[in-house]
Amino acid sequence: MAALSDAQRDYFGVFALNGKLLNAMKTNPKEFIKKAKTRGAQFIYTIESQHVIICIYVYMIYLGSIKFQHFRYGRVMFMADQDYDGSHIKGLLINFFYMLSPSLLRIPYFLSELITPIIRAFHCNGIQKLSFYSYPEYEKWWKNWGNSDWRIKYYKGLGSFTHEEGKEFFQNVEIQRKYFVWRNDEDLDAINIAFSKSKTRERRGLMLKFKSSDYRDYTDLSICYKDFLQKEFILYSMASVRRCIPSLIDGQKPSQRKILYGAFKRELFTEIRVDKLIGYVAEHSAYHHDESSLATTLMRMARDYVGSMNINLLMANGQFGTHIQGGKDHASPRYIYTELNPISRFLFPEIDNKLLKYLNEDGISVEPEWYLPIIPLVLVNGVSGIATGWNCSIPCYNPKDIIANIKRFLNDDKLQPMVPWYKGFKGTIDKSIGGFLAEWR
Known part of the structure; x- marks a missing residue:
């Protein structure tokens, strides 16, 4: 809103979405509408209002009650963060419009987006x-070309821009706006392929073939839906795999690795309050997301109740939750x-640090691509994760059995x-048809 000029306010209507929409292709329309309010898409519930934007009319087109000529607004422009989650939101919105009224996507330049820099x-x-x-x-x-002469600034979202920068984009709206x-x-x-339940294999195939050099050219005025989904939206899919599927080498997800990196860098052999450590990790590892999720990850790494993990890399000095509620009853960080x-x-x-390949974010060296534990922690503590196209689940094993097999x-x-x-x-753990069955004594 701060970026709009007084003249533009006569032509631009703004509606804020809180969070992400559901995948409309995986949910029938009635169920989608029922759940939309809890996911932040309140526009579904304001059909009777006279001050509504195009999204309401999309739903009314689905009901067959109005025609395109009756729209109060002639176009829809997405303003999402330029990061991977922003691309995901734009894809979900395209899918939403397609499921409620496929013909809208065929109207030339009906959907558009305002692009903003993710890094400067x-x-x-x-x-x-x-x-x-x-x-x-x-x-x-x-x-x-990168070197110490350049200062790198990462823009997490639209809220990262100053008023001046926001106005700069709207003054050049015809340059910054790209049409679908x-x-x-x-x-x-x-x-x-991007959203259907039955297209998992095809999604995996596209991701396996994807090359980072095939990124989208943002100088083009328009982009077809296929190119958007397979050159920009796919970056979210790739990122979801990196975020959610642990590495087989060290058994860690990126957020866990950042915490481990921060703890090693600080030489954390005396206790520190969790919220203070989270701030240190976020600063020294260029963490770009909500720090509350980083705190949740840290508490999971420290849990030592039965069923959590065999070797907790961090100590739980306080109430980190119990087995009864799966750790959700932890105290505040x-x-x-x-x-x-x-x-x-x-x-x-520590001697292995010289063998590691350290990543670079925002122009600073951060955590390594992966660590090199002397035994496979992916088996010691087990892993689980689900992402676009893939999921994994590995139970915990006895470190002594793992070491014995390594020697063999x-x-x-x-x-x-x-x-x-x-x-x-x-208790006892026995093999069953679908995996392993545990019985309590």
Whole structure:
């Protein structure tokens, strides 16, 4: 709102969405409308209002009560964050419009978006300023031209821009606005592959073929739906795999690895309050998301109740939750303390740091791509995760059994089958048809 000029306010209506919509293709219209309010899409419930935007009319078109000529607004322009989640929101909105009225997507230039930089680079001479609209675009530039002469600023979302920067984009709205166009049936196929339940294999195939060098060209005035979904929206899908599927090498997700990096860097062998450690980790690892989720991840890494993990890398000095409620009954991060488990440095020897490949974010060196534990923590503590196209679930195993099998492997001996094992569990675990069955004594 702050970016609009007085004259533009006569032509632009603004409606804020809180959070993400549901996948309309996976939900029948009645169920979608029923759940929309709880997910922040309150516009479904304001049909009777006289001051409504185009989204209301889309639903009315679905009911067959009005025609396109009756629209109060002639176009819809998305203003989402330029990061991966912003691309996801734009894709969900396109899917929403398609499911309620497919013909709308065929109207030339009906849907559009206002693009904003995700990263800006400022040269020390105070004159040069570069804007990047996607991570692959920035990474390619940094690899060839990046150095200490440039100051990098990451823009988490629209709220990161100053009033002046916002007005700058709206003054150049015809340059910053990009239109979605329907070219042929390939656009329809692309929408189905992106959102349909039955197209999981096709989604996986596209992701396996994707190359970071195939990023979208933001200088073009328009983009077809197929290119948007397979050159921008797919970046969210790739990111969801990196975020949610742990590495087989160290058994960690990126957020867990950032916490471990911060703890090692701070040499955290004396306790510290959790909220203070979260702030330290976010600062030194260029964490770009809500710090409350980072706190939740940290508390999961410290839990030591039965069924959580066999080796907690952080200590739980306080109430970190119980098995009864799955850790949800933990105390506030400002009341509990943590520190590195003494065994953590034996699992991740400091001497191995020279072998690691450290990532670069916002122009600073952050955590490594992965750590090199001396035993596979992916088996010790187990992992679980679900993302676009993939999911994984590995139970916990006894560290002693893992070490024994590693020694057999090094000596070219036959490996022994292992049964899942959880520290402190007094029951029995037997193999069943679908996996393993645990019984309490």
